[in-house]
Amino acid sequence: MGGVRRVRLMIIKPRVRGFICLTAHPAGCAAHVQEQIDYVKSKGVIGNGPRNVLVIGASTGYGLASRITASFGSGARTMGVFFERPPSEKKCATAGWYNSAAFHRAAAAEGLYARSFNGDAFSDEMKVQVVEAIREDIGQVDLVVYSLASPRRQHPRTGETHKSVLKPIGQHYTASTLDTDKGAVSEVTIGPATEQEIADTVAVMGGEDWGFWMEALDEGGVLAPGTTTVAYDYIGPEVTWPVYTNGTMGRAKIDLREAARQIDARLKENGNGRAYVSVNKALVTQASSAIPVVPLYISILYRVMKEKGNHEGTIEQIQRLFATHLYNSREPQLDDKGLIRIDDWEMEPDIQARVKEIWPRVTSENLREITDFDNYQEEFLKLFGFGLPGVDYDQEVDQMVGLDP
Ligand code: NAD
Numbered sequence: 001m002g003g004v005r006r007v008r009l010m011i012i013k014p015r016v017r018g019f020i021c022l023t024a025h026p027a028g029c030a031a032h033v034q035e036q037i038d039y040v041k042s043k044g045v046i047g048n049g050p051r052n053v054l055v056i057g058a059s060t061g062y063g064l065a066s067r068i069t070a071s072f073g074s075g076a077r078t079m080g081v082f083f084e085r086p087p088s089e090k091k092c093a094t095a096g097w098y099n100s101a102a103f104h105r106a107a108a109a110e111g112l113y114a115r116s117f118n119g120d121a122f123s124d125e126m127k128v129q130v131v132e133a134i135r136e137d138i139g140q141v142d143l144v145v146y147s148l149a150s151p152r153r154q155h156p157r158t159g160e161t162h163k164s165v166l167k168p169i170g171q172h173y174t175a176s177t178l179d180t181d182k183g184a185v186s187e188v189t190i191g192p193a194t195e196q197e198i199a200d201t202v203a204v205m206g207g208e209d210w211g212f213w214m215e216a217l218d219e220g221g222v223l224a225p226g227t228t229t230v231a232y233d234y235i236g237p238e239v240t241w242p243v244y245t246n247g248t249m250g251r252a253k254i255d256l257r258e259a260a261r262q263i264d265a266r267l268k269e270n271g272n273g274r275a276y277v278s279v280n281k282a283l284v285t286q287a288s289s290a291i292p293v294v295p296l297y298i299s300i301l302y303r304v305m306k307e308k309g310n311h312e313g314t315i316e317q318i319q320r321l322f323a324t325h326l327y328n329s330r331e332p333q334l335d336d337k338g339l340i341r342i343d344d345w346e347m348e349p350d351i352q353a354r355v356k357e358i359w360p361r362v363t364s365e366n367l368r369e370i371t372d373f374d375n376y377q378e379e380f381l382k383l384f385g386f387g388l389p390g391v392d393y394d395q396e397v398d399q400m401v402g403l404d405p
């Protein structure tokens with residue numbers, strides 16, 4: 001787990017560089033996690049929910065929301081895997097570390113089992129370690145959530161390091177994009193990916209590693225009969241298709257869907273389990289803020305969905321996924337490609353028509369007026385624990401927070 005014992009009091013302020021924030025606030029991250037726990041609790045118990053859950057990519061974004069929903073919606077025991085920087089004397093930890101520390105404290109306060117592994121989920125060593133831990137502590141898992149988003153993967157069998165890219169395939173792509181740090185709209189042209197870049201992106205963000213995980217868990221005898229596994233996918237509006245859905249990342253997602261079919265067949269053979277891919281809504285996360293064009297789309301989308309009254313964040317998305325598709329005596333409703341569509345509200349025709357209408361009109365000057373860019377920036381800072389109500393950011397805070405409660 002990684003206990004950090006020393007105390008280092010610091011005033012921590014955001015230091016944003018492009019689409020990342022170099023600092024994170026422990027008390028703010030804890031408040032952000034608590035907001036999500038409170039939301040899940042406010043929605044009531046998710047009936048016949050998961051009992052023992054493994055979340056791969058559990059410290060931020062959709063994976064963290066999945067862990068919170070399983071624990072605080074269904075009282076599940078959770079194991080989480082993530083790759084985060086612990087705090088040191090010189091540097092605060094990454095947000096995912098502080099989120100996980102806060103999650104552990106909140107789970108312990110309610111007597112909920114939680115154990116985390118900080119390291120490379122792509123490695124064989126991590127898989128062996130987690131299988132061992134499941135066997136020792138909870139016997140078997142009945143839900144595996146695969147929610148990794150990473151720019152690179154060292155392949156465990158070849159040792160080769162693959163880097164993912166966000167590029168179109170076979171064509172240049174020109175579109176409006178948003179510098180989220182400066183609040184400036186400009187035009188971006190992205191050249192087509194090479195065959196090697198496509199293959200590398202599939203190696204990082206495709207389904208092979210999810211398959212390796214399910215294989216390791218199955219061979220280790222730690223999958224309960226009827227296990228469910230789910231991985232997350234994105235499709236989005238036509239305007240981003242050239243750079244996302246029809247680009248390198250889209251290829252990776254096709255591979256992820258193919259992996260789901262293979263895992264599903266394996267699970268069905270071994271005791272009636274199921275593998276699903278859930279297509280989720282575009283939201284501000286550390287991963288999505290790095291995608292060209294997407295932050296502009298999200299700023300418009302938030303505005304339009306708030307106007308309609310059906311805007312959701314990661315926790316609302318995952319709570320709805322669990323409550324209306326995976327558990328509560330429900331069966332997942334699948335589209336014609338076999339995918340769960342929890343992006344259904346995002347993709348409603350009137351929402352998309354309104355986004356399309358606003359899109360060409362956005363300039364640096366009217367950005368804050370006709371889109372929800374202010375909230376985009378607020379949500380971005382919240383990912384790092386900044387701007388949370390009730391947190392005094394002028395107070396010193398101990399940055400040496402450990403994962404052990
Ligand atoms: P995120 O950046 O918030 O979370 C990524 C997680 O992966 C973190 O817990 C991180 O620690 C972990 N991680 C990264 N590399 C790792 C490694 N080598 N070993 C162990 N852990 C590692 O990302 P997110 O936006 O929540 O994305 C999760 C999934 O959801 C992705 O498949 C993404 O495509 C999908 N998705 C995202 C959106 C969106 O708008 N953000 C929409 C739909 C689907």
